[in-house]
Amino acid sequence: AQTVTQSQPEMSVQEAETVTLSCTYDTSESNYYLFWYKQPPSRQMILVIRQEAYKQQNATENRFSVNFQKAAKSFSLKISDSQLGDTAMYFCAFMKYQGAQKLVFGQGTRLTINP
Amino acid sequence: EPEVTQTPSHQVTQMGQEVILRCVPISNHLYFYWYRQILGQKVEFLVSFYNNEISEKSEIFDDQFSVERPDGSNFTLKIRSTKLEDSAMYFCASVGGLRGNSPLHFGNGTRLTVT
Numbered sequence: 027a028q029t030v031t032q033s034q035p036e037m038s039v040q041e042a043e044t045v046t047l048s049c050t051y052d053t054s055e056s057n058y059y060l061f062w063y064k065q066p067p068s069r070q071m072i073l074v075i076r077q078e079a080y081k082q083q084n085a086t087e088n089r090f091s092v093n094f095q096k097a098a099k100s101f102s103l104k105i106s107d108s109q110l111g112d113t114a115m116y117f118c119a120f121m122k123y124q125g126a127q128k129l130v131f132g133q134g135t136r137l138t139i140n141p
Numbered sequence: 142e143p144e145v146t147q148t149p150s151h152q153v154t155q156m157g158q159e160v161i162l163r164c165v166p167i168s169n170h171l172y173f174y175w176y177r178q179i180l181g182q183k184v185e186f187l188v189s190f191y192n193n194e195i196s197e198k199s200e201i202f203d204d205q206f207s208v209e210r211p212d213g214s215n216f217t218l219k220i221r222s223t224k225l226e227d228s229a230m231y232f233c234a235s236v237g238g239l240r241g242n243s244p245l246h247f248g249n250g251t252r253l254t255v256t
Contacts, residue, residue, distance in 0.1 A: 061244070069230055071184070071247035117184060127172060127236055127245060128197060131184045 032132035047103045049118030057123040065115040147248035162218045164233030174234040
């Protein structure tokens with residue numbers, strides 16, 4: 027079974043700073059997808075970024091980028107020029123390459139951006 | 142952009158009562174899911190549904206739970222006899238294909254409170 031671990035329950039940075047959220051996972055699969063989801067106080071689940079394990083290039087989406095280290099089974103999220111609207115819970119998630127698209131989530135990191 | 146719609150946004154029920162949580166997935170999507178998030182905890186997979194049958198379910202999804210797509214548009218989750226520990230946020234999700242390049246679209250969730 028796959029597991030996803032986020033070792034930082036809470037983080038706090040000043041607006042405009044860069045912050046990195048950590049995620050590690052365990053799987054025997056060779057091909058899979060990894061995701062970061064944002065959950066603001068409204069509790070909505072918003073996809074932030076997605077990485078395909080067979081792609082060596084790290085995914086980027088505007089201010090969001092990942093550092094994907096397949097051998098180390100590490101998938102960190104970097105938020106550059108952080109904004110107040112980035113305040114949210116962030117969940118790392120794993121999904122097998124094929125199948126019923128069951129997402130396995132980590133415990134989440136509560137990120138607070140301070141003005 | 143089309144979205145997954147969940148109703149009600151908040152449901153309060155007494156222990157032992159039956160509840161039905163409703164979801165309208167995106168119209169051309171074929172795969173449907175329910176996830177649960179107990180307050181302050183991670184999001185957990187409950188069940189996936191395809192071609193009018195359950196394709197996978199977690200150990201959380203016991204005999205008290207059932208899902209149905211009664212009319213080709215709605216996708217419902219029924220809890221037959223609610224327990225206090227069923228209090229959680231329930232998220233519906235849908236996807237068009239089975240690959241991670243077709244990401245899950247989540248609804249805004251239904252907050253279920255069992256008293």
